[in-house]
Amino acid sequence: MNQLKQLSEEQAGKLKTELQNQRTEANQMKQQQQHVTQVAFSASLLDQGDGNTGPFNGHTTLIFKHVVTNIGNAYNKNTGIFTAPVRGVYHFDWKVLGRDSASVGAFLFRNEEKISLAYESQSTGGWPSASNGASLLLEVGDQ
Structure with missing residues (x-):
C-alpha cells in the first residue's frame, strides 16, 4: 500500500509539473499573439x-x-x-x-x-x- 501511495504522489508531482509547463506555454503564446495584433x-x-x-x-x-x-x-x-x-x-x-x-x-x-x-x-x-x-x-x- 505504501508503494501505491508513493507512486501516486510521484505521478501527481509529474502531472503538476506538466500542468505548470502547459500554463507557461499558453501564457507565452498569448503574449506573442498580443504583440502580433x-x-x-x-x-x-x-x-x-x-x-x-x-x-x-x-x-x-x-x-x-x-x-x-x-x-x-x-x-x-x-x-x-x-x-x-x-x-x-x-x-x-x-x-x-x-x-x-x-x-x-x-x-x-x-x-x-x-x-x-x-x-x-x-x-x-x-x-x-x-x-x-x-x-x-x-x-x-x-x-
Whole structure:
C-alpha cells in the first residue's frame, strides 16, 4: 500500500509539473499573439543628419534606415519592405521633397502593384514637395 501511495504522489508531482509547463506555454503564446495584433511603424529615410537620395533612373525600393517605432516588427529596415503580420486595415503616409527645380515622386506599392503616388515637379526653382496617404486592407504576408 505504501508503494501505491508513493507512486501516486510521484505521478501527481509529474502531472503538476506538466500542468505548470502547459500554463507557461499558453501564457507565452498569448503574449506573442498580443504583440502580433498590435502593428505600427514610423521611419525616416536617413539614419541621421541630412542628405540626398536619388535621383534614380528606374523604380527603386526606398529603405528607411531610421526606424523610430516598429511595433510588431513588420517593417524590415534592411529591405525597406513592410509585411503585414495579421489581416487588417493599415494606413500609410509618405512625403517627398526635392530641390533645384527637380521632379520628386514616390509610389506606394502593394505586392508589386502601384497603389498611389505623391509627385511634384517645378520648373522655376525652389523646393518641390508632395505627400499622400492610403488606407489598405492587407492580408497576412502582403507587402
